[in-house]
Amino acid sequence: MIVHCAAYHDGRRIEAPEDLAGALAAARAAGPDGFVWIGLFEPTAEELDRVGQEFALHPLAVEDAVSAHQRPKVEAYKGSLFVALKTLGYHPGGHVVTVGEVMVFLGPDFVMTVRHGEDSPLGGLRAALEQDPEQLRYGPSSVLHSVCDTIVDGYMDVAAGLQTDLDELEADIFSPSRVDRDTAGRIYGYKRQVMSVRRATGPLLEPMLALERGARFVRPEAAPYLRDVADHVARVNDQVDGMDRLLSDILNANLAQVSVQQNNDMRKISAWAALAAVPTMIAGIYGMNFEHMPELHQIWGYPAVLVLMTVVCLVLHRVFKRHDWL
Structure with missing residues (x-):
């Protein structure tokens, strides 16, 4: 108009x-x-x-x-x-x-x-x-x-x-x-x-x-x-x-x-997976039920395995922390 x-x-x-x-x-x-x-x-x-x-x-x-x-x-x-x-x-x-x-x-x-x-x-x-x-x-x-x-x-x-x-x-x-x-x-x-x-x-x-x-x-x-x-x-x-x-x-x-964040996330996931893998592996070994495993018959066997799992996990955790994976 x-x-x-x-x-x-x-x-x-x-x-x-x-x-x-x-x-x-x-x-x-x-x-x-x-x-x-x-x-x-x-x-x-x-x-x-x-x-x-x-x-x-x-x-x-x-x-x-x-x-x-x-x-x-x-x-x-x-x-x-x-x-x-x-x-x-x-x-x-x-x-x-x-x-x-x-x-x-x-x-x-x-x-x-x-x-x-x-x-x-x-x-x-x-x-x-x-x-x-x-x-x-x-x-x-x-x-x-x-x-x-x-x-x-x-x-x-x-x-x-x-x-x-x-x-x-x-x-x-x-x-x-x-x-x-x-x-x-x-x-x-x-x-x-x-x-x-x-x-x-x-x-x-x-x-x-x-x-x-x-x-x-x-x-x-x-x-x-x-x-x-x-x-x-x-x-x-x-x-x-x-x-x-x-x-x-x-x-x-x-x-x-985004790429850096994804890499960081993957490193954290990998680090936690490694920490979980150690006790899983050790528990898997002792879950095989073989008859000739001498430490199974020792009074210190069970606490020794728990201590081993804890020490290995703590060492891995400290290593991952030092490298900023956790």
Whole structure:
């Protein structure tokens, strides 16, 4: 559905009808710097088709905007520029990264944003830009830059939240008092969240560089600002790579800990089995009931065997203790 539709001239909002055709006509009548800004949230195919016909949008771009689930990209068509971006949200309590999408259609006298997903950072963007006419006077290019900048700033917030949780995970795993047995599951859960961030940020760097180098309907004055956004994307990509390596190191360390613990457990089991084997062996010998076993007929025979069992077990116990087997 259409969330907002407004016309602007020289960086300021002007009076215009609320319908698309009327707003566009008012923007064009205001002068060469006039443009209309339309915001849509999860429109149906019929709604977007009507808007596409009004602004002569390419059918393939309209189809991408309806279906969503697009890879971040920039595509130039005859009458418009199409930019697809992914939005991210992070909920530390549930350790879940949520993904949405924003598509931007840019033309000579219009800009249209199509949002999918609840975690959109664009809620207050229009009001913020209307408070800054100096920036908004660059027209659709200023809106495109602000949308990209706001979304990438959201990436940085998500990366910071993930990094904090990963630091806590690392400290917890190497804590001597930890009781969590599903450590590998937690690590793989975080790797899935990092992968979600990578899918959004990794493919975005090249489109942002393409916009910075110059694209149709993007004013040259916007190039330095888009370059700054591309730098932020590169920084986030570096953070994501670092978090992925950290998770791999944590997983390897955890597997090593598990292996060491299993070895310790096996040594303890083996040591106790050896201690139990000595009296079992001696008792087995005297349980064979041979007639010619002289010590069976001695008064000291029984206590001597008990003392022998005790001494051998104590010696083995001390040896195992010295070698940290017990």
